[in-house]
Amino acid sequence: MRVGVLTGGGDCPGLNAVIRAVVRKGEVHFGDEFIGFLDGWRGVVEDRTTVLDVERCRGLLPRGGTVLGTSRTNPYKLERGEERAITTLATHELDALVVIGGEDTLGVAHRLVGSGVGIVGVPKTIDNDLSATEVTFGFHTAVQIATDAIDRLHTTAESHDRVIVCEVMGRHAGWIATYAGIAGGAAEILVPEEPFDIDEICRSLVARHAKGRFASIVVVSEGAIPKEGTLQVAAAGVDQFGHPRLGGIATSIAPEIEARTGFETRVTILGHIQRGGTPTAFDRVLATRFGIAAIDTVHHGGFDQMVALRAGEIVRVPLADALARLKTVDPLLLHGVGAAFFA
Numbered sequence: 001m002r003v004g005v006l007t008g009g010g011d012c013p014g015l016n017a018v019i020r021a022v023v024r025k026g027e028v029h030f031g032d033e034f035i036g037f038l039d040g041w042r043g044v045v046e047d048r049t050t051v052l053d054v055e056r057c058r059g060l061l062p063r064g065g066t067v068l069g070t071s072r073t074n075p076y077k078l079e080r081g082e083e084r085a086i087t088t089l090a091t092h093e094l095d096a097l098v099v100i101g102g103e104d105t106l107g108v109a110h111r112l113v114g115s116g117v118g119i120v121g122v123p124k125t126i127d128n129d130l131s132a133t134e135v136t137f138g139f140h141t142a143v144q145i146a147t148d149a150i151d152r153l154h155t156t157a158e159s160h161d162r163v164i165v166c167e168v169m170g171r172h173a174g175w176i177a178t179y180a181g182i183a184g185g186a187a188e189i190l191v192p193e194e195p196f197d198i199d200e201i202c203r204s205l206v207a208r209h210a211k212g213r214f215a216s217i218v219v220v221s222e223g224a225i226p227k228e229g230t231l232q233v234a235a236a237g238v239d240q241f242g243h244p245r246l247g248g249i250a251t252s253i254a255p256e257i258e259a260r261t262g263f264e265t266r267v268t269i270l271g272h273i274q275r276g277g278t279p280t281a282f283d284r285v286l287a288t289r290f291g292i293a294a295i296d297t298v299h300h301g302g303f304d305q306m307v308a309l310r311a312g313e314i315v316r317v318p319l320a321d322a323l324a325r326l327k328t329v330d331p332l333l334l335h336g337v338g339a340a341f342f343a
Contacts, residue, residue, distance in 0.1 A: 001032045001095040003298060005052060007066040008040030008073075008105030012126040012138030013279030014287035016060035016067055018100050021291025023057045030299055035092060040101070041108055042073035045081050047088040061284055064277045075108060086115055096298040100124050102136075103323060106306065110319040113304040120297045121306035121319050122290050126275060129173035132322040133308035137287040142169065142274040143179045149270055150184030150217055157215035163205060163257055163265040167250035169274050170221030173328045176274070177221040187216035190253075192223035193328045198231045198253065202260040209263065218257070220250055231256060289314050 005022055007015050019036070026032035034052035037043035050056075050068070060067065075081030089097065096118040099109040102125035109119045123130045128139040146168045157164045166186075168176045174191025181189035187208055190196045205216050231252065250267045258265040279287065286309065293307040293314040305316045 001026075001030065001298065002093055003032050003034050003295070004037055004044075004049075004089065004092065004094045004097040005034060005068065006037040006040055006043060006097070006099055006101075007068050007070045007124070008099065008101035008108075009070060009124065010072075010102075010126065010275060011065050011070050012124060012275050013064045013141040013277065014137035014283040015065065015070075015100060015124065016057075016063045017279065017284050017287035018122055018124075018137070018291040018294070019052070019066070019068065020057040020060040021288045022098055022295045023052050024054055025292045026295040026298075027054050030295070032295070035094075036068045039069040040071040040073055040105065041075050041085065042071045043069070044085045044088050045073065045075050045078060046084075047091065049092070061288075062278050064275075064279065072104065074104065076111065082112070082115065085112065086117065089117055094118075096120060096303070098122065098294050098298065102127075102130055103326070106130075106319055107323055110304065110323060113319070118298075118301075118303040119319075120294050120303060121322065122294050123306055123308060123322065126176070127170050127173050128175040129171075129326045129328065130322055131325050131327045132306065132317040133310070135286070135309055137283040137290065138275075138279065139175065140282045141277075141280045142176050143183070144280055145274050145277070146176055146180035146219075146270060147183040149268065149273075150180060150186060150219065153217055153268060154185070154215070157217060157266075160264065161214040163216045163218060163254075163261070163263045165218045165220060165250040165254045165257070165265065165267050167220050167222055167248075167267070167269040167271075169270075171223040172326050174221040174224070174334075175329055177219045177224075178329050178334055181217075181219035184217065184219070186219040187213075188218040189334065190218065190220040190224040191329055191334065192221050192225065193331070194334075195225050195227040197227050198256050199260070201253075202257055205257065205263065206261055209261075216263075218253070220253060222249060224249055
């Protein structure tokens with residue numbers, strides 16, 4: 001079979017491991033030929049490709065990012081975008097396309113399936129907010145990076161009796177903030193699922209410091225929002241999928257904490273460092289399992305499906321199920337642990 005591969009949306013550790021697994025299993029076991037589309041759906045619309053084979057994929061397992069490049073391009077927002085994408089896929093006489101991406105990238109894939117394109121999805125979202133799979137590769141690496149940073153922030157905060165607001169990724173779901181905040185012993189965790197009250201946060205910090213703890217870490221997801229009328233936050237632009245460009249909520253929170261508590265407060269925004277570098281062993285294994293399952297699904301004709309992790313097993317689910325809703329943090333996880341330790 002002739003199979004195309006693309007990676008879309010934001011990069012994350014483990015993408016190259018998926019590409020490697022798809023190509024190695026496909027070429028060695030099935031005799032498949034592969035082409036990679038550069039920069040996600042943009043490469044499909046513009047017909048920009050590269051050859052993928054076992055030799056090209058050597059050394060990719062521990063490598064971060066994606067050798068195919070990626071973008072947040074939405075063909076349905078471009079003039080004749082869908083038509084151009086379908087023409088490209090037909091020109092290369094592809095039997096199938098493996099699409100590695102999150103909600104937006106797979107959303108485009110699901111729409112294209114209706115145009116007669118055979119597509120298999122692989123879940124990729126560093127925020128871990130994609131339904132139908134227990135976890136996505138890249139998430140554990142991001143959590144580890146954030147946890148390591150929080151560990152380091154504790155020592156400098158304690159040395160200077162400071163509050164440090166650490167901003168992590170998480171547009172609509174606070175999985176990274178929750179896991180890293182719990183693992184790193186944060187005093188407060190602010191997530192998109194629950195609008196926060198800055199006065200409540202400050203009262204909690206004052207009470208904490210009154211007990212003799214003169215340093216606190218506040219972990220905040222980039223998509224966290226204040227309760228209406230409690231704090232002004234600057235608006236940002238939007239991308240092609242209509243999502244606001246986030247980043248910087250910590251810079252709004254920190255001066256408010258300092259002004260209301262009198263505690264010296266600093267900001268650390270981890271940003272893209274969470275996306276870069278070597279994936280953890282867990283993410284390498286998960287990405288490899290996803291890649292192998294994806295090419296198996298292609299050969300079983302399981303189009304318009306996505307591979308997923310459930311109860312330790314790799315299964316197939318309809319793309320529609322994966323896109324039905326965002327997977328958000330269970331309040332019991334956040335507050336169950338918080339009641340015991342965030343004091």
